[in-house]
Amino acid sequence: MRRPLHILFLGSDDFSVDVLRAVWRRRCSGLKQESDGRGDVDKLSVITPAPARTGRGKKQLRVPPLLEQSQQLQLPTYTPTAGELPHMASHLPALDVILTASYGHLLPTELLRAVRPQHAINVHPSLLPALRGAAPIQWAIARQLRETGVSIQTMQDDVFDSGEILLQRTHPLSSSTSHRPTTPSLAKELGLVAGEMAAEVVENLDHYIRHSYAQDTARITHAPKVGRTVGFVDFACMAAETIDSRHRAFSHQRPLSATLVQSNTTHQLLSVEVVGGDGLVADTFSNAVEGSASLIDSHLVVKCARSSYLRVHSLKPPGKHAISAHEWWNGHRHGLNIVNFTKPSL
Numbered sequence: 001m002r003r004p005l006h007i008l009f010l011g012s013d014d015f016s017v018d019v020l021r022a023v024w025r026r027r028c029s030g031l032k033q034e035s036d037g038r039g040d041v042d043k044l045s046v047i048t049p050a051p052a053r054t055g056r057g058k059k060q061l062r063v064p065p066l067l068e069q070s071q072q073l074q075l076p077t078y079t080p081t082a083g084e085l086p087h088m089a090s091h092l093p094a095l096d097v098i099l100t101a102s103y104g105h106l107l108p109t110e111l112l113r114a115v116r117p118q119h120a121i122n123v124h125p126s127l128l129p130a131l132r133g134a135a136p137i138q139w140a141i142a143r144q145l146r147e148t149g150v151s152i153q154t155m156q157d158d159v160f161d162s163g164e165i166l167l168q169r170t171h172p173l174s175s176s177t178s179h180r181p182t183t184p185s186l187a188k189e190l191g192l193v194a195g196e197m198a199a200e201v202v203e204n205l206d207h208y209i210r211h212s213y214a215q216d217t218a219r220i221t222h223a224p225k226v227g228r229t230v231g232f233v234d235f236a237c238m239a240a241e242t243i244d245s246r247h248r249a250f251s252h253q254r255p256l257s258a259t260l261v262q263s264n265t266t267h268q269l270l271s272v273e274v275v276g277g278d279g280l281v282a283d284t285f286s287n288a289v290e291g292s293a294s295l296i297d298s299h300l301v302v303k304c305a306r307s308s309y310l311r312v313h314s315l316k317p318p319g320k321h322a323i324s325a326h327e328w329w330n331g332h333r334h335g336l337n338i339v340n341f342t343k344p345s346l
Contacts, residue, residue, distance in 0.1 A: 005042045005096040007202065008114075012049050012064045014184075015137075015191045016101040019123050020046070020066060022195025023099065023202060024073055045092060046070040047103075050079035089114035097121070097202055100155065101194065104134065109157045118164070118209045120155040123198050125190045126223065127168060128153060129215040132161035133223035137190065138183050140173065140223075141249035144241070147172050148186075150194045152201050154212065164212040167201050169193060182248045226253050233258045233269065234343035235291035240274045240308035247272050255316070258291075258341040262334045266344045270322050271313035275301060281309055284338070291341045295333075300325035302341060 007027065009020055027042040048066040053059070070077040080088055086108035089095060098112070098120035112120045126136035128151040133139075140148040149170040153163035171193055173181055181189075201208050231254035233243055247256050247269070256269040275281065284294050285303045293302040293312075300312040316322040317332070333339060 005202070006093055007042055007044050007097045007099055008047065008092065008095050009044060010047045010098070010100040010103040010107070011066045012104060013102045013187075014065050015125060015187045015194070016048075016066045016103070017069045018188070018191030019099075019101040019195045019198050020044075020069060020073075022192075022199045024075075026199040027202060043093070045076045045078070047078050047080060047085075047088065049104075050081075086110040097205065098155070099123070099198060099202065101198070106157060106160065107155060112155060112157050118154045118212070119205065121166060121201065121205075122153050122155050122161075122163065123194045124151045124153060124161055125149075125187070125194060127151060127170060128161055128165060129217065129220040131221055131223040134225040136223040137187050138223070138226055138249040138253075141181055141183060141186060142246050144245050145173055146175070148190070150190055150197055152194075152197055152208075153215075154209075162215065164214055166205075166208040166212050167197050169197060180244075180248060183250070183252055226250055228254065229346065230254050231256050232344045233341070235302060235304050235310075235341055236289075236343075237305055239306045240304040240310040243304060243310055244272060244274050257344055259344045260332060261291075261340040261342055262336070263332065265318050267318065267328075267332075268316040268322075269312050270316055273311050273313075275309045275311040277307060277309050285309070288338060289340070292338050293341055294338045295326065295329040298324075298326045300329060 007023065009023065011020065024044060028044045046066065048064050048070065051061050051063045051067070054062045067077065067079065078088065087110065089111055095114045096119065098115050100107070101123040107120065124136065126140065127149040131139055147170050149168060151165055152167045153161065153165055156162050171190060230250050231246070233256050235258070243256065256272065257266050258269060259266045280296055281301055284296060285292055288303050290303050290305055293300055302310045302312060304310055312325050314322050314324050315328045317328065
Protein backbone atom coordinates (compact mmCIF):
# COMPACT_ATOMS: atom_id res chain seq x y z
CA MET A 1 0.00 0.00 0.00
CA ARG A 2 1.46 3.34 -1.02
CA ARG A 3 1.58 6.28 1.37
CA PRO A 4 -1.13 8.88 0.64
CA LEU A 5 0.25 12.12 -0.79
CA HIS A 6 -0.50 15.68 0.26
CA ILE A 7 -0.82 17.69 -2.97
CA LEU A 8 -0.89 21.49 -2.93
CA PHE A 9 -2.62 22.81 -6.05
CA LEU A 10 -2.33 26.44 -7.18
CA GLY A 11 -4.33 27.99 -10.03
CA SER A 12 -7.08 30.43 -10.87
CA ASP A 13 -8.94 30.05 -14.18
CA ASP A 14 -11.12 27.53 -16.03
CA PHE A 15 -8.07 25.71 -17.41
CA SER A 16 -6.84 25.09 -13.87
CA VAL A 17 -10.33 23.92 -12.89
CA ASP A 18 -10.16 21.13 -15.48
CA VAL A 19 -6.76 20.06 -14.16
CA LEU A 20 -7.96 20.10 -10.55
CA ARG A 21 -11.05 18.05 -11.38
CA ALA A 22 -8.99 15.36 -13.09
CA VAL A 23 -6.48 15.09 -10.25
CA TRP A 24 -9.26 15.07 -7.66
CA ARG A 25 -11.20 12.34 -9.47
CA ARG A 26 -8.17 10.12 -9.92
CA ARG A 27 -6.37 10.72 -6.65
CA CYS A 28 -8.67 12.08 -3.98
CA SER A 29 -12.34 11.35 -4.60
CA GLY A 30 -12.40 8.00 -2.80
CA LEU A 31 -13.32 6.08 -5.94
CA LYS A 32 -10.00 4.19 -5.91
CA GLN A 33 -10.49 3.36 -2.28
CA GLU A 34 -13.98 2.01 -2.89
CA SER A 35 -12.88 -0.03 -5.91
CA ASP A 36 -9.78 -1.71 -4.52
CA GLY A 37 -10.24 -1.50 -0.76
CA ARG A 38 -6.98 0.39 -0.17
CA GLY A 39 -6.65 3.41 2.07
CA ASP A 40 -4.55 5.39 -0.41
CA VAL A 41 -6.72 8.45 -1.01
CA ASP A 42 -4.60 11.58 -1.21
CA LYS A 43 -5.09 14.92 0.51
CA LEU A 44 -5.54 17.92 -1.77
CA SER A 45 -5.23 21.57 -0.66
CA VAL A 46 -5.80 24.57 -2.92
CA ILE A 47 -4.34 28.05 -3.17
CA THR A 48 -6.01 30.56 -5.47
CA PRO A 49 -6.31 34.37 -5.68
CA ALA A 50 -8.95 36.02 -3.54
CA PRO A 51 -12.10 37.49 -5.12
CA ALA A 52 -11.39 40.95 -6.53
CA ARG A 53 -13.49 43.87 -7.66
CA THR A 54 -13.14 44.68 -11.35
CA GLY A 55 -14.72 46.82 -14.06
CA ARG A 56 -15.67 50.46 -14.13
CA GLY A 57 -16.05 51.75 -10.61
CA LYS A 58 -14.92 48.38 -9.21
CA LYS A 59 -18.59 47.37 -8.92
CA GLN A 60 -18.22 43.77 -10.09
CA LEU A 61 -16.83 41.10 -7.77
CA ARG A 62 -14.86 38.52 -9.75
CA VAL A 63 -14.49 35.17 -8.05
CA PRO A 64 -11.75 32.94 -9.54
CA PRO A 65 -13.29 29.81 -11.09
CA LEU A 66 -10.83 27.65 -9.16
CA LEU A 67 -12.04 29.12 -5.86
CA GLU A 68 -15.63 28.22 -6.70
CA GLN A 69 -14.64 24.70 -7.76
CA SER A 70 -12.50 23.96 -4.72
CA GLN A 71 -15.26 25.13 -2.41
CA GLN A 72 -17.76 22.89 -4.22
CA LEU A 73 -15.40 19.96 -3.67
CA GLN A 74 -15.02 21.01 -0.02
CA LEU A 75 -11.24 21.11 -0.29
CA PRO A 76 -9.08 23.11 2.14
CA THR A 77 -8.70 26.38 0.25
CA TYR A 78 -6.50 29.40 0.89
CA THR A 79 -6.26 32.86 -0.70
CA PRO A 80 -2.95 34.27 0.57
CA THR A 81 -1.56 37.64 -0.41
CA ALA A 82 1.84 37.84 -2.12
CA GLY A 83 3.41 38.58 1.26
CA GLU A 84 1.73 35.60 2.89
CA LEU A 85 2.51 33.06 0.16
CA PRO A 86 6.15 32.35 1.19
CA HIS A 87 4.94 31.29 4.64
CA MET A 88 2.05 29.06 3.57
CA ALA A 89 3.98 25.81 3.97
CA SER A 90 4.25 26.43 7.70
CA HIS A 91 0.45 26.53 7.95
CA LEU A 92 -0.10 23.27 6.07
CA PRO A 93 0.57 19.60 6.83
CA ALA A 94 3.78 18.30 5.25
CA LEU A 95 3.62 18.56 1.46
CA ASP A 96 4.64 15.89 -1.05
CA VAL A 97 3.81 17.54 -4.37
CA ILE A 98 3.16 21.12 -5.49
CA LEU A 99 1.13 21.32 -8.71
CA THR A 100 0.33 24.59 -10.48
CA ALA A 101 -1.78 25.47 -13.52
CA SER A 102 -2.42 29.06 -14.63
CA TYR A 103 -1.52 30.49 -11.24
CA GLY A 104 0.26 33.42 -12.86
CA HIS A 105 2.98 34.01 -10.27
CA LEU A 106 6.44 32.64 -9.63
CA LEU A 107 6.37 30.60 -6.46
CA PRO A 108 8.68 31.85 -3.72
CA THR A 109 11.73 29.77 -2.86
CA GLU A 110 10.41 29.18 0.65
CA LEU A 111 7.34 27.40 -0.73
CA LEU A 112 9.25 25.39 -3.35
CA ARG A 113 11.59 24.10 -0.64
CA ALA A 114 8.60 22.57 1.15
CA VAL A 115 8.83 19.58 -1.22
CA ARG A 116 11.68 17.46 -2.50
CA PRO A 117 13.61 18.69 -5.57
CA GLN A 118 11.59 18.37 -8.79
CA HIS A 119 8.40 17.63 -6.86
CA ALA A 120 7.04 21.09 -7.63
CA ILE A 121 5.54 20.82 -11.12
CA ASN A 122 3.62 23.06 -13.50
CA VAL A 123 1.08 22.37 -16.23
CA HIS A 124 1.58 24.74 -19.18
CA PRO A 125 -0.72 24.82 -22.24
CA SER A 126 1.91 24.87 -24.98
CA LEU A 127 4.71 22.74 -26.39
CA LEU A 128 7.53 24.26 -24.39
CA PRO A 129 9.87 25.91 -25.07
CA ALA A 130 7.37 27.39 -27.55
CA LEU A 131 5.01 30.02 -26.15
CA ARG A 132 6.58 30.62 -22.79
CA GLY A 133 4.60 33.20 -20.85
CA ALA A 134 1.20 34.29 -19.62
CA ALA A 135 -1.00 33.76 -22.69
CA PRO A 136 0.07 30.65 -24.66
CA ILE A 137 -3.46 29.66 -25.71
CA GLN A 138 -4.25 33.12 -27.07
CA TRP A 139 -1.01 33.44 -29.02
CA ALA A 140 -1.27 29.94 -30.48
CA ILE A 141 -4.53 31.06 -32.11
CA ALA A 142 -3.37 34.56 -33.00
CA ARG A 143 -0.25 33.23 -34.73
CA GLN A 144 -2.34 30.67 -36.63
CA LEU A 145 -0.30 27.69 -35.45
CA ARG A 146 -1.29 24.30 -36.78
CA GLU A 147 -0.65 22.59 -33.47
CA THR A 148 -0.01 23.39 -29.85
CA GLY A 149 -0.14 21.13 -26.81
CA VAL A 150 0.43 20.69 -23.10
CA SER A 151 3.71 20.42 -21.21
CA ILE A 152 4.28 19.34 -17.64
CA GLN A 153 7.54 20.74 -16.31
CA THR A 154 9.47 21.07 -13.09
CA MET A 155 9.33 24.51 -11.51
CA GLN A 156 12.06 27.11 -11.08
CA ASP A 157 11.99 30.05 -8.66
CA ASP A 158 13.60 32.55 -11.03
CA VAL A 159 12.33 32.11 -14.62
CA PHE A 160 8.85 31.23 -15.85
CA ASP A 161 8.41 28.07 -17.92
CA SER A 162 12.07 27.07 -17.97
CA GLY A 163 11.93 23.75 -16.12
CA GLU A 164 12.70 20.24 -17.29
CA ILE A 165 9.99 18.53 -19.31
CA LEU A 166 8.30 15.60 -17.56
CA LEU A 167 5.57 14.91 -20.13
CA GLN A 168 4.40 16.57 -23.31
CA ARG A 169 1.54 15.97 -25.76
CA THR A 170 0.62 17.70 -28.99
CA HIS A 171 -2.85 18.93 -29.85
CA PRO A 172 -3.92 19.99 -33.38
CA LEU A 173 -5.66 23.29 -34.03
CA SER A 174 -8.63 22.85 -36.31
CA SER A 175 -8.47 24.67 -39.65
CA SER A 176 -12.11 23.95 -40.48
CA THR A 177 -14.12 27.10 -41.10
CA SER A 178 -17.00 25.55 -39.14
CA HIS A 179 -14.88 24.83 -36.04
CA ARG A 180 -12.13 27.41 -35.79
CA PRO A 181 -10.75 27.60 -32.25
CA THR A 182 -11.39 30.45 -29.88
CA THR A 183 -9.48 30.92 -26.64
CA PRO A 184 -12.35 29.55 -24.50
CA SER A 185 -12.87 26.50 -26.75
CA LEU A 186 -9.16 25.68 -27.02
CA ALA A 187 -8.66 26.21 -23.29
CA LYS A 188 -11.36 23.63 -22.66
CA GLU A 189 -9.80 21.13 -25.08
CA LEU A 190 -6.35 21.58 -23.60
CA GLY A 191 -7.69 21.57 -20.04
CA LEU A 192 -9.12 18.08 -20.50
CA VAL A 193 -5.83 16.85 -21.97
CA ALA A 194 -3.84 18.58 -19.23
CA GLY A 195 -5.96 17.05 -16.47
CA GLU A 196 -5.29 13.51 -17.68
CA MET A 197 -1.58 14.27 -18.00
CA ALA A 198 -1.30 15.85 -14.56
CA ALA A 199 -3.02 12.93 -12.87
CA GLU A 200 -0.70 10.52 -14.70
CA VAL A 201 2.45 12.43 -13.76
CA VAL A 202 1.49 12.81 -10.10
CA GLU A 203 0.78 9.09 -9.88
CA ASN A 204 4.14 8.17 -11.42
CA LEU A 205 6.21 11.23 -10.58
CA ASP A 206 9.48 9.46 -9.78
CA HIS A 207 9.36 7.71 -13.17
CA TYR A 208 8.84 10.96 -15.04
CA ILE A 209 11.58 12.72 -13.08
CA ARG A 210 14.05 10.00 -14.08
CA HIS A 211 13.12 10.48 -17.73
CA SER A 212 12.87 14.29 -17.73
CA TYR A 213 14.83 16.39 -20.22
CA ALA A 214 15.91 20.00 -20.61
CA GLN A 215 14.17 22.40 -22.96
CA ASP A 216 15.87 23.33 -26.23
CA THR A 217 16.65 27.00 -25.69
CA ALA A 218 17.13 27.54 -29.44
CA ARG A 219 13.39 26.98 -29.91
CA ILE A 220 12.10 29.47 -27.32
CA THR A 221 9.19 31.68 -28.34
CA HIS A 222 7.13 33.89 -26.08
CA ALA A 223 3.44 34.44 -25.34
CA PRO A 224 3.31 37.79 -23.55
CA LYS A 225 0.50 39.05 -21.37
CA VAL A 226 -2.47 40.38 -23.33
CA GLY A 227 -2.18 44.17 -23.23
CA ARG A 228 -4.63 46.94 -24.05
CA THR A 229 -3.40 47.48 -27.60
CA VAL A 230 -3.55 43.86 -28.74
CA GLY A 231 -7.03 44.42 -30.17
CA PHE A 232 -6.06 47.49 -32.20
CA VAL A 233 -6.66 46.73 -35.88
CA ASP A 234 -4.41 48.14 -38.60
CA PHE A 235 -6.17 47.26 -41.85
CA ALA A 236 -3.24 48.62 -43.87
CA CYS A 237 -0.90 45.95 -42.46
CA MET A 238 -3.17 43.10 -41.36
CA ALA A 239 -4.82 40.60 -43.69
CA ALA A 240 -8.37 39.50 -42.92
CA GLU A 241 -7.15 36.06 -41.72
CA THR A 242 -4.83 37.76 -39.23
CA ILE A 243 -7.61 39.98 -37.89
CA ASP A 244 -10.01 37.05 -37.60
CA SER A 245 -7.36 35.05 -35.72
CA ARG A 246 -6.79 37.90 -33.29
CA HIS A 247 -10.54 38.20 -32.79
CA ARG A 248 -10.81 34.51 -31.86
CA ALA A 249 -7.75 34.78 -29.64
CA PHE A 250 -8.32 38.02 -27.75
CA SER A 251 -11.92 39.22 -28.06
CA HIS A 252 -12.99 37.73 -24.72
CA GLN A 253 -10.40 40.04 -23.12
CA ARG A 254 -9.65 42.79 -25.64
CA PRO A 255 -12.24 43.26 -28.42
CA LEU A 256 -11.03 44.33 -31.84
CA SER A 257 -11.19 48.08 -32.23
CA ALA A 258 -10.63 50.56 -35.06
CA THR A 259 -11.00 54.31 -35.42
CA LEU A 260 -13.56 55.70 -37.86
CA VAL A 261 -11.72 58.44 -39.75
CA GLN A 262 -14.84 60.46 -40.55
CA SER A 263 -15.63 61.07 -36.86
CA ASN A 264 -12.28 60.24 -35.22
CA THR A 265 -14.08 57.84 -32.85
CA THR A 266 -12.96 54.34 -31.92
CA HIS A 267 -15.45 51.48 -32.35
CA GLN A 268 -15.32 47.85 -31.22
CA LEU A 269 -15.76 45.19 -33.91
CA LEU A 270 -17.61 42.46 -32.05
CA SER A 271 -18.42 39.74 -34.58
CA VAL A 272 -16.28 39.23 -37.66
CA GLU A 273 -15.45 36.66 -40.33
CA VAL A 274 -13.31 36.45 -43.44
CA VAL A 275 -15.22 36.96 -46.68
CA GLY A 276 -14.20 36.41 -50.30
CA GLY A 277 -13.36 39.28 -52.60
CA ASP A 278 -15.44 38.33 -55.63
CA GLY A 279 -18.42 39.97 -57.34
CA LEU A 280 -19.98 42.92 -55.54
CA VAL A 281 -17.18 43.08 -52.97
CA ALA A 282 -14.52 43.42 -55.66
CA ASP A 283 -16.56 46.02 -57.55
CA THR A 284 -17.23 48.09 -54.42
CA PHE A 285 -13.57 48.29 -53.40
CA SER A 286 -11.89 48.28 -56.83
CA ASN A 287 -10.17 51.62 -56.22
CA ALA A 288 -10.36 51.76 -52.43
CA VAL A 289 -7.48 51.76 -49.95
CA GLU A 290 -7.13 49.35 -47.04
CA GLY A 291 -9.45 50.28 -44.19
CA SER A 292 -12.25 51.29 -46.53
CA ALA A 293 -15.65 49.95 -45.46
CA SER A 294 -19.11 49.73 -46.99
CA LEU A 295 -22.42 48.01 -46.29
CA ILE A 296 -22.92 44.96 -48.51
CA ASP A 297 -25.91 42.65 -47.99
CA SER A 298 -26.66 44.19 -44.57
CA HIS A 299 -23.11 43.55 -43.32
CA LEU A 300 -20.18 45.91 -43.05
CA VAL A 301 -17.29 44.76 -45.23
CA VAL A 302 -13.80 46.18 -44.70
CA LYS A 303 -10.91 45.97 -47.15
CA CYS A 304 -7.78 44.60 -45.47
CA ALA A 305 -4.14 44.12 -46.45
CA ARG A 306 -3.24 41.76 -49.30
CA SER A 307 -6.59 42.35 -51.04
CA SER A 308 -8.51 40.44 -48.37
CA TYR A 309 -11.84 41.34 -46.83
CA LEU A 310 -13.46 41.17 -43.40
CA ARG A 311 -17.19 41.01 -42.78
CA VAL A 312 -18.35 42.70 -39.58
CA HIS A 313 -21.72 41.65 -38.18
CA SER A 314 -21.96 43.96 -35.17
CA LEU A 315 -20.14 46.93 -33.67
CA LYS A 316 -20.09 48.90 -30.44
CA PRO A 317 -19.82 52.69 -30.84
CA PRO A 318 -18.07 54.58 -28.02
CA GLY A 319 -20.29 54.90 -24.96
CA LYS A 320 -23.15 52.90 -26.49
CA HIS A 321 -24.46 49.36 -26.67
CA ALA A 322 -23.56 46.91 -29.42
CA ILE A 323 -25.67 47.22 -32.58
CA SER A 324 -25.93 45.40 -35.89
CA ALA A 325 -23.75 46.49 -38.78
CA HIS A 326 -26.84 47.66 -40.70
CA GLU A 327 -27.99 49.84 -37.79
CA TRP A 328 -24.46 51.14 -37.28
CA TRP A 329 -24.18 52.06 -40.97
CA ASN A 330 -27.38 54.11 -40.89
CA GLY A 331 -26.00 56.21 -38.05
CA HIS A 332 -22.32 56.51 -39.00
CA ARG A 333 -21.98 56.56 -42.79
CA HIS A 334 -21.82 60.37 -42.92
CA GLY A 335 -23.69 60.36 -46.22
CA LEU A 336 -20.91 58.35 -47.90
CA ASN A 337 -20.92 55.06 -49.78
CA ILE A 338 -17.53 54.18 -48.31
CA VAL A 339 -16.12 55.14 -44.91
CA ASN A 340 -12.61 54.56 -43.61
CA PHE A 341 -11.08 52.92 -40.56
CA THR A 342 -7.57 53.33 -39.22
CA LYS A 343 -5.59 51.95 -36.31
CA PRO A 344 -6.51 53.57 -32.96
CA SER A 345 -3.93 55.81 -31.37
CA LEU A 346 -2.81 55.35 -27.76
